[in-house]
Amino acid sequence: MIELDNLAYSYGGGELLSEISLRLAPGSFHFLTGPSGAGKTTFLKLCYGALVPTSGDVTLFGQDVRSMGRNDMALMRRRIGVVHQDCQFLDHLPLVENIALPLMVSGRDVAAEAQNLDDLIAWCGLSHRKHALPPELSGGERQRAALARAVIMSPEVILADEPTGNVDWEMSQRLLQLLVELNKMGKTVMIATHDLALIRAAKSRVQTRVLRIANRRLHLAGADL
Numbered sequence: 001m002i003e004l005d006n007l008a009y010s011y012g013g014g015e016l017l018s019e020i021s022l023r024l025a026p027g028s029f030h031f032l033t034g035p036s037g038a039g040k041t042t043f044l045k046l047c048y049g050a051l052v053p054t055s056g057d058v059t060l061f062g063q064d065v066r067s068m069g070r071n072d073m074a075l076m077r078r079r080i081g082v083v084h085q086d087c088q089f090l091d092h093l094p095l096v097e098n099i100a101l102p103l104m105v106s107g108r109d110v111a112a113e114a115q116n117l118d119d120l121i122a123w124c125g126l127s128h129r130k131h132a133l134p135p136e137l138s139g140g141e142r143q144r145a146a147l148a149r150a151v152i153m154s155p156e157v158i159l160a161d162e163p164t165g166n167v168d169w170e171m172s173q174r175l176l177q178l179l180v181e182l183n184k185m186g187k188t189v190m191i192a193t194h195d196l197a198l199i200r201a202a203k204s205r206v207q208t209r210v211l212r213i214a215n216r217r218l219h220l221a222g223a224d225l
């Protein structure tokens with residue numbers, strides 16, 4: 001699905017990621033951790049083609065990102081749902097329209113998808129907030145809405161960047177449970193987080209691999225986490 005082969009990524013400030021190889025198997029559940037500024041968000045962007053590596057290869061569903069045109073990229077982005085760190089809502093649109101945005105952008109008939117949309121919003125526990133504007137939502141509601149928008153296109157892979165940032169423990173458990181349920185439905189999940197307690201909590205619910213970025217390299221974290 002997602003394959004990174006000897007990837008390096010540099011920007012004006014120097015090399016951020018180096019000698020990184022990884023193959024995300026279908027149905028796997030990964031955590032990505034590491035110090036602030038280590039490159040977790042950058043790594044996720046490389047995994048969904050928002051960034052191209054400086055050297056090495058990124059292959060998404062069998063296709064090299066460098067060979068992807070605009071259409072290929074649009075099709076691929078339907079297969080990878082992304083929960084952004086800052087949610088990235090359009091503040092003037094109610095929650096239900098924000099969640100439906102990927103459907104609209106891809107030209108799907110939103111009216112025909114109304115039931116699916118309602119079911120997804122209910123699954124995320126947001127039915128009572130569907131007409132609220134993003135600035136009116138709590139942190140936990142925003143994070144669940146961001147997750148709903150990431151999965152509205154039924155992607156095969158979900159990449160979540162700090163999906164439990166700025167929420168309390170109870171809400172982080174609820175969000176984790178949604179991601180575990182998606183994984184049990186067969187979705188491949190990768191969560192970038194600083195929250196080691198969240199990772200420990202996940203280990204009792206799902207088989208997971210913990211990756212850590214440190215000193216530009218990707219390491220498999222030990223069982224002592």
Ligand SMILES: Nc1ncnc2c1ncn2[C@@H]1O[C@H](COP(=O)(O)OP(=O)(O)OP(=O)(O)O)[C@@H](O)[C@H]1O
Pocket residue numbers: 011012013016034035036037038039040041042043
């Ligand atoms: N294209 C770029 N131009 C300038 N700086 C960049 C670029 N790409 C990455 N960086 C820098 O590289 C560092 C890594 O950023 P990134 O957001 O990937 O780290 P992170 O591990 O997700 O951090 P956090 O845990 O704080 O969210 C940051 O200092 C960022 O500013």
